[in-house]
Amino acid sequence: MNNSAKKPVIVYGASGYTGRLVCEYLREYGIPFIAAGRSADKLQAAMQSNVPGIETADYEVVAVEHTTAAxxxxxxxxxxxxxxxxPFAKFGPEVVQACLAAKCHYTDTTGEQDWLITLEAEYGAQFAAAGLLLSPGLAHMYTTGEIAAQLCLETPGLDTLDIAVFWGGSPTIASTQTILVNAATSKAFHxxxxRLVEWQPDAGLYSLAIPGQHELALALPWGGTSHPVWFRKDPRVANVKVLGGVFNKPLMMGVPKIVEAALKATEGMNEQDRYAALSQTAASVMNTMPPRENPRLNKSVDSVHASGPLGRAHCVIFGNSNYKQTGLLQAYAAHALLQQPPKRVGFASGCQAFGHHELLGQxxxxxxxxxxELTISD
Incomplete structure (x- = not known):
């Protein structure tokens, strides 16, 4: 293809559950895109069957090998x-290196804290020097909660963030795989x-009082999440703890047991064998695509308590369809980047790159x- 005729946005992994939603919202923004992945047949089938209105989109399907050169x-x-x-720690380096070589902005939907730490340390300065954005974790589970945190921090003097993220539904096949691999191979920090301090490995499930219900909800550190990494160089913030979960209590009660069994079964394995075994375990837990989200069923709650020596603020954002939120946030990032430079180049969160009010507005x-719902206590 003539580079001057190249479509400006590439969705890598477009046939997956989240990738399809990104394509759907790119269509709504009227942005031409390339749906890329390993299999042209899978990509074409996903576009035709799972992206509403695809017949009105300006797109093409491209199969590509997963190598930096390709x-x-x-x-x-x-x-x-x-x-x-x-999982991005396994499959992400080639994509990031290719973005740097091709002078492209990079975003992803990761929930892997170790991947964020690696990106900032190894690639942040290079992307900044090239005037490019490196924005991992642009997704509901991280960005919507970050919006709530940023709204709290508009009140000066608050330095501690206590964040809870909940959603209705079940993780996708890819998310389940990432959760297991990440839990087995990486530490979680708050x-x-x-300073990044490790969560106690045996912390187990936490019971949380979350807004909007009387029943306590079960939560986990969920790999530490993105927020502690994003805020560790924010001069306003000294402490960040995040807990997350799904509203499905039996599913939450099963997660630590599945992770513990997977860890025991893969103990002593080399990296490649362990990844294969964990992937197999993940497939046994979740091997079908979840149904398209229903806003009556797939609800989300992002709650942030911010505190300082003499002040308090609480922000809660009720929403729905967390994977759709992710698809929209990704598409808006492309929409914004095609028109003007981000607010920050190099390693940056969605709010740091595009503004929390702007993302909330979308x-x-x-x-x-x-x-x-923002409550401020003097």
């Missing part, structure tokens, strides 16, 4: 790559006095979140 060739001439191929415009 990806660089595909990305050259484009402007933005939206990556949904995880932020304590500007989520509200598409009917995915309610007006935030």
């Amino acid at each position: 990806l660089t060739k595909l990305f050259t001439g484009a402007s933005v790559v939206l990556n949904t191929v995880g 932020l304590q006095q500007n 989520l509200r415009a598409f009917g995915l979140v309610a007006k935030p």
